[in-house]
Amino acid sequence: MSDATSMAEDFASGRSDPVQAFEQALEHANTLPGVFICLTAARARREAEAAAARWRDGQPLSGFDGVPLAWKDLFDMAGSVTTAGAGFRRQAPAASLDAPVVGRLCRAGMVNLGKTNLSELAYSGLGLNPHFGTPHNPHGSDQPRIPGGSSSGSAVAVAAGIVPIAMGTDTAGSIRIPAALNGLVGYRGSCRRYSRDGVFPLAHTLDSLGPLARSVRDVLVIDDLLHGRTQRHIPRSLKGQRFVLEHAVLEDPRVEPAVRDNLLHAVEQLKAAGALIEARTSATFQATLELIRQQGWIGSFEAFALHEALLDSADARQLDPRVRRRLEAARTLPASQLIALYDARERLQQQLIDELDGAFLITPTVAHVAPALAPLETDDELFVNTNLATLRLTMPGSLLDMPGVTLPSGRDALGLPTGLLLSAPMGEDARLLRAALSVENALTH
Numbered sequence: 001m002s003d004a005t006s007m008a009e010d011f012a013s014g015r016s017d018p019v020q021a022f023e024q025a026l027e028h029a030n031t032l033p034g035v036f037i038c039l040t041a042a043r044a045r046r047e048a049e050a051a052a053a054r055w056r057d058g059q060p061l062s063g064f065d066g067v068p069l070a071w072k073d074l075f076d077m078a079g080s081v082t083t084a085g086a087g088f089r090r091q092a093p094a095a096s097l098d099a100p101v102v103g104r105l106c107r108a109g110m111v112n113l114g115k116t117n118l119s120e121l122a123y124s125g126l127g128l129n130p131h132f133g134t135p136h137n138p139h140g141s142d143q144p145r146i147p148g149g150s151s152s153g154s155a156v157a158v159a160a161g162i163v164p165i166a167m168g169t170d171t172a173g174s175i176r177i178p179a180a181l182n183g184l185v186g187y188r189g190s191c192r193r194y195s196r197d198g199v200f201p202l203a204h205t206l207d208s209l210g211p212l213a214r215s216v217r218d219v220l221v222i223d224d225l226l227h228g229r230t231q232r233h234i235p236r237s238l239k240g241q242r243f244v245l246e247h248a249v250l251e252d253p254r255v256e257p258a259v260r261d262n263l264l265h266a267v268e269q270l271k272a273a274g275a276l277i278e279a280r281t282s283a284t285f286q287a288t289l290e291l292i293r294q295q296g297w298i299g300s301f302e303a304f305a306l307h308e309a310l311l312d313s314a315d316a317r318q319l320d321p322r323v324r325r326r327l328e329a330a331r332t333l334p335a336s337q338l339i340a341l342y343d344a345r346e347r348l349q350q351q352l353i354d355e356l357d358g359a360f361l362i363t364p365t366v367a368h369v370a371p372a373l374a375p376l377e378t379d380d381e382l383f384v385n386t387n388l389a390t391l392r393l394t395m396p397g398s399l400l401d402m403p404g405v406t407l408p409s410g411r412d413a414l415g416l417p418t419g420l421l422l423s424a425p426m427g428e429d430a431r432l433l434r435a436a437l438s439v440e441n442a443l444t445h
Contacts, residue, residue: 180419
């Protein structure tokens, strides 16, 4: 499948139209189990027909009028239940209103195909879901492999070619991880980049939103639409642009050779395009990794606080036992530990600004390719260890509220994707997105 920009160009030229695109997306969605929790076909058809009429009249609402997209089932859509991937929420009342971000893209004419699957309550980086099924990574030709989580269905919906864009959320890596494991572009915005109203929460300090897509140019258009603006985006020269390549991470034996080799090859391409690459240890990144290892995770405290009443209710018996155990693990943690984490976070955020001094940080997105699914479904200890390993390199960016864009960096010998993560200090989203467009251009030309 081409990206959304190419699809919209086909609408403009008459080579295709939004109704055709919707019908193909719906047909394809019905063939892949576990990707969608809910298809909103009647709504999407109405939206597609209206978009097709606007293109015929030469009056599209936006450059993405008629483009189909999907929403992680944490976003409220009027008339649909927001399950958060939890079986006990199947009977929850339907949302009465679209979440503001849903409404924004709806007013831009985009076609809302449905709600995608996720790790229950968005609380895992692997994407397994015993209630709604686990969508398979489309790149796992040798055996079923995990999609990554928690935005599992959103990633597979794009990677499998159902829709060119899906929206996700990211608290510890839940956009960046599945995007990387599925060979996609994924953008974690700073927490305040987009409205989180009408989005089922996990950890209020860390929750962020963003798209999973096939190109950075599509991500930039979505960002523009969510901010009510229209801009033309052209890749700029990388000449003189500074990057810090996190050297200590690459020397870590936990990083698989294909992940390391593909990232280093990408870095050579950036150098050839004129980028200035400084390979060194980032003291702030390493200090954040160590803080998380020693002091724990803010998200653990906040997720328990959010779900304490659920854990004390009869509905707790219906939770995925792996999710329930992880939530319960924070019950006895002292409040002083959380306060210390908040204080350290503020200090490290400022330290990062000083350390990078205008440069962007380059790390692998995930240290490994997508693991096999079957062993993780039966071995709880393996699940816990793999989940921690999968989240490890994205958690520092989440803790420091770093906007991040993961880009495909290559494949391993089995054809499984690897990812390169570009990150910047909190709030520097616009600058990061412009740089990501230039980096993508250098890597694909």
